[in-house]
Amino acid sequence: MSKAQPHSDQTPEEVEDRIWELSKKIDICMFTTWDGERQRARPLSARVDRDKHAIYFLVDQDGHKNGQIERFPIVTMTWTDSGGHKYVTMTGEATVANDRALIKDLWSNFDKAWWEDENDPSIRVLTVIPDDGELWDSPNQLVASTKMLVAAVTGASPDFGDNAKVQL
Known part of the structure; x- marks a missing residue:
C-alpha cells in the first residue's frame, strides 16, 4: 500500500x-x-503506461546511458511544468532491450527526428519500473506568484501546494 508523507492533503x-x-x-x-562517479542527466520523451506500471523510452543502442544502466540500473526521472509549478520525480529500476514488437507499439511520428522508421535496427526500448515518486503540485502560476509576494512582504515561507512522496 502507498504511504504519503504528511505534506499533502491528498490520500x-x-x-x-x-x-x-x-x-x-x-x-x-x-x-x-549514475556512471560510477557522477550523475548524468538528459531529456527523454517518456511513454507512461500506468496499467503496466512502466515508463518506456525509445533510445539508440549506442547511447552511453545504456552501459550506465547495465552497471547501475537505478535511475531517476524528473518532469517539470515550470509555468504551472508542477514537478514530479520517480525512481526505479531500468533495463534496455531489443524488443522489436514493443518498439513498434511505442513508435510515433515524433521518433522520425532520430530514426527513419520503427524497423531501424539501432533502436532499443528502455523500460523503467518505478519504485517511488514525489510530487510538488501548485494550483497555478498566479496563485504561486501571489504566495511568493505575500511571503516576501510578511517574511513567512510560501506554501506552494501539495508535496508528497509515495511508494509506487
Missing part, C-alpha cells in the same frame, strides 16, 4: 494518481543515471 492513492497523470501529461523528463 496516498490520490498522490499516486497525480504522479502518473502529470508524468504522462508533461512527457519530456530529465532522465538521470
